Amino acid sequence: xxxxxxxxxxxxxxxxxxxxxxxxxxxxxxxxxxxxxxxxxxxxxxxxxxxxxxxxxxxxxxxxxxxxxxxxxxxxxxxxxxxxxxxxxxxxxxxxxxxxxxxxxxxxxxxxxxxxxxxxxxxxxxxxxxxxxxxxxxxxxxxxxxxxxxxxxxxxxxxxxxxxxxxxxxxxxxxxxxxxxxxxxxxxxxxxxxxxxxxxxxxxxxxxxxxxxxxxxxxxxxxxxxxxxxxxxxxxxxxxxxxxxxxxxxxxxxxxxxx
Amino acid sequence: xxxxxxxxxxxxxxxxxxxxxxxxxxxxxxxxxxxxxxxxxxxxxxxxxxxxxxxxxxxxxxxxxxxxxxxxxxxxxxxxxxxxxxxxxxxxxxxxxxxxxxxxxxxxxxxxxxxxxxxxxxxxxxxxxxxxxxxxxxxxxxxxxxxxxxxxxxxxxxxxxxxxxxxxxxxxxxxxxxxxxxxxxxxxxxxxxxxxxxxxxxxxxxxxxxxxxxxxxxxxxxxxxxxxxxxxxxxxxxxxxxxxxxxxxxxxxxxxxxxxxxxxxxxxxxxxxxxxxxxxxxxxxxxxxxxxxxxxxxxxxxxxxx
Numbered sequence: 001x002x003x004x005x006x007x008x009x010x011x012x013x014x015x016x017x018x019x020x021x022x023x024x025x026x027x028x029x030x031x032x033x034x035x036x037x038x039x040x041x042x043x044x045x046x047x048x049x050x051x052x053x054x055x056x057x058x059x060x061x062x063x064x065x066x067x068x069x070x071x072x073x074x075x076x077x078x079x080x081x082x083x084x085x086x087x088x089x090x091x092x093x094x095x096x097x098x099x100x101x102x103x104x105x106x107x108x109x110x111x112x113x114x115x116x117x118x119x120x121x122x123x124x125x126x127x128x129x130x131x132x133x134x135x136x137x138x139x140x141x142x143x144x145x146x147x148x149x150x151x152x153x154x155x156x157x158x159x160x161x162x163x164x165x166x167x168x169x170x171x172x173x174x175x176x177x178x179x180x181x182x183x184x185x186x187x188x189x190x191x192x193x194x195x196x197x198x199x200x201x202x203x204x205x206x207x208x209x210x211x212x213x214x215x216x217x218x219x220x221x222x223x224x225x226x227x228x229x230x231x232x233x234x235x236x237x238x239x240x241x242x243x244x245x246x247x248x249x250x251x252x253x254x255x256x257x258x259x
Numbered sequence: 260x261x262x263x264x265x266x267x268x269x270x271x272x273x274x275x276x277x278x279x280x281x282x283x284x285x286x287x288x289x290x291x292x293x294x295x296x297x298x299x300x301x302x303x304x305x306x307x308x309x310x311x312x313x314x315x316x317x318x319x320x321x322x323x324x325x326x327x328x329x330x331x332x333x334x335x336x337x338x339x340x341x342x343x344x345x346x347x348x349x350x351x352x353x354x355x356x357x358x359x360x361x362x363x364x365x366x367x368x369x370x371x372x373x374x375x376x377x378x379x380x381x382x383x384x385x386x387x388x389x390x391x392x393x394x395x396x397x398x399x400x401x402x403x404x405x406x407x408x409x410x411x412x413x414x415x416x417x418x419x420x421x422x423x424x425x426x427x428x429x430x431x432x433x434x435x436x437x438x439x440x441x442x443x444x445x446x447x448x449x450x451x452x453x454x455x456x457x458x459x460x461x462x463x464x465x466x467x468x469x470x471x472x473x474x475x476x477x478x479x480x481x482x483x484x485x486x487x488x489x490x491x492x493x494x495x496x497x498x499x500x501x502x503x504x505x506x507x508x509x510x511x512x513x514x515x516x517x518x519x520x521x522x523x524x525x526x527x528x529x530x531x532x533x534x535x536x537x538x539x540x541x542x543x544x545x546x547x548x549x550x551x552x553x554x555x556x557x558x559x560x561x562x563x564x565x
Contacts, residue, residue, distance in 0.1 A: 061457060092459035099457075103450035106473045116458040119468065165454070172458060 010037045011075075012176055012206045013058060018072035018082075020050075020057060022065065027053050029230045031072070040198060040207045042221030042238065044214055046253070050230040051210045055178045058208065059095040060088060093120055096169030097178045101185050102161030104153035104168070109145050112153045112164055116172035135167040139197055159190025166197065170205075177201060179209040183216065195220050214254055218242050226250045304546065311543025314340070314536035325540060331504040331520075333534040340537045342517070344506045346544065349516040351421055351507070352496060353489045356428035361482045363429075364436030365471075371437075372444040373452075373466055384441075390434040399498030402427040407499055416511030419501030424514070427495050432485035439484060443477030444470060476563045480556050487552040491545065493518035517541045 013035040020028035028050050035041050043051045056062040058074065060081060073080040081091065093116070104112050113132040122128055132149075136142040141163045145156070153164055162182060169177060179198070183191040198207055198220050211217050217224050218238060225235040226247075234241060234250045245251045314320045320340055328341020367387070371379030402423055411418030447470060455465040471478070493516075501513025502523055521538050528535040 059457065061453065064453070064456060089459045089461060092457055097457035099450055099453060101450060103448070103454040105451060105454065105469050115455075115460075115468070119458070119460050119464050168454075168458065 011035065012037045013208075014073075014075040016073045016075070018054075018057065018074060019070070020053060020062070021067075021069040022053075023067040027230050028057070031232055033225060033232060033235055035206065035208060036223070037206050038202050038204075039222040040202050040209060040220055042217035042224045043208065043210045043227060044212070044217050044224060044253075045227030047212070049227040051227045052180050054227065055097075055180055055208055055210050058176075058178055059092050059097055061092075061097065063088075089120075093172045094174050095176045095178060096172060096174035098162070098166050098169055098180065098182045100181045102158060102165050104156070104161050104164050106152065106154055108150045109153045109156070109164065110149040113167050113171050116168060120172060131171055135171040136164075138170050138201070139163040139167040140193065141167060157190070159186050159193060162186060162190070162194060163197065166194070170201075174205065176206045176208065179207065181210050181212060184212065191216075214242075226253060228253070307539070307543055307546050310536070310539035311546075312540070314533060314540045318533045318536055320533075320537065320540075325537070326544075329506055333537065338533065340533075342520075342537075342541060342544070344504055345515050345517045345520050345541065348421070348500070348507065348514040349490055349518070349545075349548075351514070352424045352428055352500070352516060353486050355421070355425040355510075356432060356489045357482055357486045359425065359429035360433045360436050360485055364433050364481065364485070365440045365478055367433075367437045368440035368444055369466055369470075371441050373462070373470065387434045387437050390430075391438070395431065395492060395495040396498075398427055398431050399495035402495060402499040410511065414511055416509075417501065417513060419499060419513050420511045421500065421507050421514045422510045423499035424496045424516070425510075427499055428489045428492060431492060431495060432489050435488055436481045436485040439481035440474075440478050443474045443481060446477070447473055476559045480559045483552055483555050483559065487549055487556075490548055490552070491518060493522045497522055517545050521545075 011034050013033070015031050015033045015035070018028055018031040019026075031054065043054060045051045053062060057070065058076075058081075062068055062070070070082050072082065074082055076091075076095075105115065107115075110132055113135050114128050117128055117131055122131070133142060133146075136145065141160060144160065145151075145164075153161065156164060162185075166177070166182070183194050186194070195216060198209065201207055202222075209217075209221065221238045223236065224238040224241040226233045226241065226245075226249075228249055234245060234247045236246075241250065242254060245254065315322050315325070325340055325342055326346065327343050328339065329343045330339045330341045331344065332339050367383065371383050406423050406426055407418035409418075410416065410420060410423055414422065451469055451473060452465055455469045460468070496516055497519040500515060500519060502515045502519050503513040504515055504520070505513075507514040521541050524534070525538050528538065
């Protein structure tokens with residue numbers, strides 16, 4: 001355990017023997033994964049394989065579903081998220097999340113991005129404004145909206161809404177960004193913009209992205225995990241997964257034989 | 260061979276006819292219902308307007324004096340018809356009861372939808388639905404036999420008062436406010452809450468800063484609908500408010516509302532007399548007010564954000 005301290009320090013999450021049940025349904029089975037810092041980790045797999053559940057477990061969003069039972073450990077910043085009665089507010093401030101469908105609040109563009117910093121106690125108006133500008137610049141939305149920050153966020157296009165949600169997550173200055181199929185509801189151009197964005201984001205953040213689009217995983221991720229029926233079938237460098245998969249099932253999936 | 264084609268074509272034709280028939284029937288039923296409803300509404304408005312304007316046109320009462328005058332004395336030798344006190348009474352009980360029912364109703368709705376949905380749906384919801392079903396005379400009776408003596412003994416005054424009317428009305432409109440607020444909060448997309456939680460918001464922050472603002476137009480609609488009901492309620496208020504035409508000097512003072520004066524007096528005035536006509540005018544004021552309430556609701560719904 002203590003042998004490779006160096007590699008350990010570059011890990012953001014270390015998931016060991018993670019099991020999860022929704023009531024009677026055994027949704028995640030013995031997951032072991034190490035998620036590296038400043039890398040994009042993609043999670044692929046057919047519908048219902050547990051990939052969304054897995055990322056939702058990483059920020060304990062899964063706890064909002066009734067009858068969830070979790071065992072095992074998820075080490076984050078030296079603490080096991082699952083056993084420790086952790087401050088969820090602090091945890092989710094450090095682990096941002098972006099959902100399948102852009103879900104801006106029915107408020108102004110500015111207020112959406114300022115929401116996180118404000119609830120975490122930032123009061124200084126100037127600082128908030130700077131933070132909003134920086135976050136919007138990070139997602140390349142600033143030039144499109146800088147003249148209408150007071151307009152309702154729901155007036156933006158789908159792709160803009162999704163980038164706004166990424167900006168909103170970035171405004172709390174997280175270490176990790178979890179993305180649950182962030183482009184599945186978007187057109188190809190908006191998708192391309194978000195993919196470019198994700199590649200840039202990994203300089204500052206660690207990204208874990210769930211996707212059902214294998215080309216997307218191949219394009220943007222450093223490492224890829226293939227989930228099937230709640231198990232990790234294979235987890236390796238993205239190149240290896242797509243060129244020389246070890247497992248027959250991975251090969252079948254990425255070559256489109258099922259899923 | 261020939262026989263079968265004939266048979267099937269015969270069948271086809273028949274079923275087509277059936278379909279056309281039912282199409283026509285449905286059309287007639289739906290359209291005539293719509294026409295009846297529209298005609299009824301228009302007829303009611305026209306009738307009430309004609310009757311309500313009689314006292315101004317035929318009996319020569321000044322409409323301004325009628326609305327702003329504070330002296331209501333239709334039976335004296337020099338009768339005076341100033342309905343301001345009743346208009347004030349109606350608005351007072353409406354506003355005050357909304358002031359009580361709005362926070363309780365919205366609070367209950369938040370509890371039912373956000374805090375304890377299971378428990379809330381099992382226990383609180385049936386209770387609220389039960390409250391809707393209780394006839395207003397029962398509310399009035401309970402008010403009369405419990406609330407009025409309680410206020411007389413512990414707060415002061417006769418017991419029959421604005422306060423009693425307000426409390427009875429607040430209880431009566433509470434279910435309306437609660438159930439519409441519950442629907443409004445349930446109609447919010449689930450991903451709003453997820454989004455707020457994912458940013459590290461606590462449950463209360465999520466409710467206060469995301470859910471309530473998002474549902475605000477619908478919540479206001481719930482309050483206005485409750486107010487419309489309070490404004491129009493006659494029986495229960497009449498039983499506890501005292502029905503005195505003087506201006507109430509305090510909340511424990513007796514008062515009267517537009518509706519209570521109408522229900523109390525319409526039975527013993529002669530059709531076509533001045534006094535009868537002025538009661539119709541009070542009715543017209545009620546109708547105008549309910550139109551205004553509807554306009555407010557329309558305006559709020561158009562501002563709904565989601």
